[in-house]
Amino acid sequence: MEMLLFFLWVLTVVAADVPSGEQLLLFKQRQPEPVGILTRDNGAPVDFTEANFSLNISSLINHEYFMDTITHLSRERIPERVVHAKGAGAFGFFEVTHDISDICKAELFDGVGKTTPIAIRFSAVAADRGRNDLVSDARGFAVKFYTKAGNFDIVGLNTPVFVLKEPLGFPNFVHVNGRNPATNLFDNNMMWEFITYYPESLFLFLYIFSGFGTPYSYRYMPGFSIHTYQVENSIGDTHFIRFHIIPDLGVKNLSPEESFKIGAVDGDFYTRDLYDAIGEGNFPSWSVSIQVLSQYDVEHADFDVFDTTRLLPEDKYPLRPLGRIVLDRNPVNYFAEIEQIAFCPSNLVPGILGAPDKLFESRRLSYRDTQYYRLGANFKKIPVNCPYRSKVFTYERDGRPTFDSNGKDAPNYYPNSFFGPVPRVTCSNTRLLEIKQDPAYNFDQAAQLINDMSEEQRNNLVTNILQSLGTVTRLVQERVIQLISSVNPKIGEKIAVQIYLNRTLIDKLH
DSSP: OHHHHHHHHHHHHHTSSOTTTSHHHHHHHHOSSOSSOOBOTTSOBOOHHHHHOOTTOSOGGGOHHHHHHHHHHTTOOOOOOSSSOSEEEEEEEEEEOSOOTTTOOOGGGSSTTOEEEEEEEEEESSOOTTSOTTSOOOEEEEEEEEETTEEEEEEEESSSSOSOSOGGGHHHHHHHTSBOTTTOSBOHHHHHHHHHHSGGGHHHHHHIIIIITSBSOGGGOOEEOOSOEEEEOTTOOEEEEEEEEEETTOOOBOOHHHHHHHHHHOTTHHHHHHHHHHHTTOOOEEEEEEEEEEHHHHHHOSSOTTOTTSOOOTTTSOEEEEEEEEEEEOOSSHIIIIISOOOOTTOOOTTEEEOOSHHHHHHHHHHHHHHHHHHOTTGGGSTTTSOTTSOOOOSOOOOSOOOSOTTTTSOOSSSOSSOOOOOOOOSOOOOOOOOOOOOOOOHHHHHHHHHHSOHHHHHHHHHHHHHHHTTSOHHHHHHHHHHHHHHOHHHHHHHHHHHHHHHHHHHHHO
């Protein structure tokens, strides 16, 4: 009875008078008459008969409206993102609340009260576009800042650590979180075996299974830059920062039971919640802080501060307030503004040099290459990706597709003596720090994470891991239990006991 009442409640919420459910009606209210005369792609008007009938005509090839629509239909999909395919997004602004000019000269941080337009995309990491929102997974938290000095992208997660330090492992991580090549099913054997071969990845999954994998909604989800960025101030002094983006509503996650119940009724729950909240004027906001390290801190730290699988301890490197983010506009067209939005770690601006670790270098390549494949060589000219607040002059020409005047009649080669664009003259010669990195190690922090968990978080951790291990072979189960026990023997024992009891029950049934 309780389950039935819950389902009826969720169905009532989904069907309620909310912006996502009334989008078409709201459009009609704003537009009291047809927007115009229907045309073909070339602008020619379409008459009533042509728009409604294609039967019993001599040749469909001569039915130009039919030919336009049918040939366009098979080209409406672009390649799906290999990771982060399922997502939602919105637009708003970043406002500086605290001055950091002593460490960073970037234009978007120039003065308390300054605002910069932004776009944010939230996503699941492993899910394809049709997957349920409520599947437990790491979540993407990507921010595009449209600054007057160009676009700056933070391509982060909702966990403060990444899965790997070694770039070579990332293609394997993507594959094991995808579908089994033979069965075309998601196979937890693959994921858990990967974790045992890359034990540093367990730290991230402890966050996921303790609750971060199913946030209460995107409005309650934090974001982290993962990487430690190198920045410089106006006189060339170097510092290093990590971004923390914490929801003003507080960090809140769903229990395994809550996520199962909601996901059973509304597989697009996170997308709907974000759209409706903004549509109703309940604009979500986040406070942005940074951890700051000096060159001395980097050189004298007793661990690799650029290791993306480790936290920067806040007692050593306390959070420093920077600003706030507010989302106040939904996309007008999802495909144009969210599906085509392209985040790239290589989108950097003066004052922010990027991160010196090899994973960041790898991401600079792979994200750019992904966008070339998905969207074409001119993907940065698509309106949602265009650095519209700065004037763009390049020697890049042609390619598919071309969105602007293609450089007009200016020279298309450099250098030239005919007044094509010239490079900026600057006295700064700062370069990214060159570092050497050892293999990842984070068991100390993984153990501390479990020790710091509440009893509810530990219970959720055990429940979620057991659910995930349910279909995993005994060989991999034993290796997982051994790995978890090496981090926390009590948690490992709880999981081992439950798995043993389940095995005994299954053996009796057979």
